[in-house]
Amino acid sequence: MIIDSHQHFVRLAKHPDVEGFRKAQLEGKNPEALPNISDADVKKSLEQVVSLMETRAIDVAFASPRAKAMATHEGTVEQNAIWADLNNGLISRACKLTPGRFVPVGMLGQHPSCPSAQVAKQIERWTNEGFVAFNFDPDGTGGRWQNQPFTGKHNYPVFEAAQAQDVPLVLHGSESINKNFPHTAVQYLVADITGFVQLMMAKDLFKDFPRLRFLIPHAGGALPCQIGRWRAISKYNNWASPDEILGNGNVFVDTCVYNHMNMQMLFDAVPLDNILFGSECDGAFPGVINDETKDHYDNTRRYVDDSKLSAADKQRIYAANARRVYPRASRWIKS
């Protein structure tokens, strides 16, 4: 069993009616009718990714809305609630139309002025619809980083809901309005790094929510190469150490790095029980070839397969950890 824990339905999000709806929203037209996407169009948008999963022998993927398009720093609180529900509805349909293949992960209608109790209600609603986790943007201001650290009490209703529903929060950045921070190359990684460090700094968070779990994508940003720096700073500042928040089972990372060397660094730096297989296939850089492997960069299975890990350790990363961290996923997985 191989589970890809990090996938976005980018092609579905790029459907002209979906993009047109958001554009109309942001122009203040607030269309009453949601886009009417046919089942055939939903299925067509998945063909490429299903084909790649078959080629790579990946059984199941946890799929969420396109991260860049979440962009809840734009729009109003009301518009973003509708936008999140629209995207989650499409994810839900796509998963149901391809049984056994995809597991739904949602987005949230975050907005700098949105009460987090409202976001918490969205977690409850979509968990009842079968969602197993939610993307949570630790910035939420489009690359301006103007909010208080996301770990603060202002977000406690969200954490209460996530812990009560037993769903992890995926700390995933979104669009950047700052042209110095291109979203895929920088802003997402800034979100990973900031998210990880804020979790080290949060003195009471895991005392208040001992079962709360965060998945930090892209190997935790700089975690594999800067874990020594963060160990030093945590001692100096009396923060929780990286080893503590990883060891307590509150923080996990995925394998979204794109060459052998960085994959090995990840395995050397982070406990294997904290690593979930992920690829982002085929959203981040579709079809781009790695000269080292002559294969797509995002075929991250290749880097795990070729590593020195034992077969048992690979299986933890490929499936066992994902099933443990996302317990609600079992109902979507056939075996």
Ligand SMILES: [Zn+2]
């Ligand atoms: Zn992603």
